[in-house]
Amino acid sequence: MKFYLSALAAATVVSSFSTYAATESFEAKVTVQNAVVLTKDNDLNFGTIRAISDPTGSEQATLTVNPDPAASPVTSQDNPVGNAASISIIEDGEAGAFSVSDVVPNSILTITDPVNTLILPLAGQGLNEPDFTVGAWTYFITSGTNAGALYTQGTPNLQASADGTVSFNIGATLSTSSNASSVDYPDGEYSGSFNIEVSY
Numbered sequence: 001m002k003f004y005l006s007a008l009a010a011a012t013v014v015s016s017f018s019t020y021a022a023t024e025s026f027e028a029k030v031t032v033q034n035a036v037v038l039t040k041d042n043d044l045n046f047g048t049i050r051a052i053s054d055p056t057g058s059e060q061a062t063l064t065v066n067p068d069p070a071a072s073p074v075t076s077q078d079n080p081v082g083n084a085a086s087i088s089i090i091e092d093g094e095a096g097a098f099s100v101s102d103v104v105p106n107s108i109l110t111i112t113d114p115v116n117t118l119i120l121p122l123a124g125q126g127l128n129e130p131d132f133t134v135g136a137w138t139y140f141i142t143s144g145t146n147a148g149a150l151y152t153q154g155t156p157n158l159q160a161s162a163d164g165t166v167s168f169n170i171g172a173t174l175s176t177s178s179n180a181s182s183v184d185y186p187d188g189e190y191s192g193s194f195n196i197e198v199s200y
Helices: 002-020
Strands: 035-040 048-052 060-064 075-078 087-093 096-101 109-114 118-121 132-143 168-175 197-199
Touching: 002 109, 048 060, 060 087, 087 168
Parallel strands: none
Antiparallel strands: 035 096, 048 087, 060 075, 060 168, 096 168, 109 197, 118 132, 132 168
């Protein structure tokens, strides 16, 4: 009988200690970042050129800036015999450059081409003055898993590295005006605003 009472007393003591448990409240948090961080390192520059447009707008001369830093810019005329339009390089330009950060490590990203095509004189386009158009966008991966490769639109290969970063260059082709014009290109700086999109 004494043994039973001692066991009961011990059980009561143990049970009484369990009522002194501590509790604390806490929050569960998560941050969503579906958009990538895209930073422009430098603009696309077609350099300094001599440009002549076809007064009828039927022929175009072109200048291509390759995104590969090891490549040289290329000029061409649609009709080299007629030479109604021409571009000659005075000073080389350079590809645009962008950096992507804060993305999922080793993730594959997609580049969407700019939509705008026009480059106009900063001083404003005068009556019957020719303009330039830009298109045929190309990309060269400069860092990340596939550094040294051209970006392919059909099967995107812009892959971030293990630290969630990747960078690339952008090149394009500048063309003389396809509109009729009665005057030459005025000397001065020409520019256009473009948007590029990078996404998962």
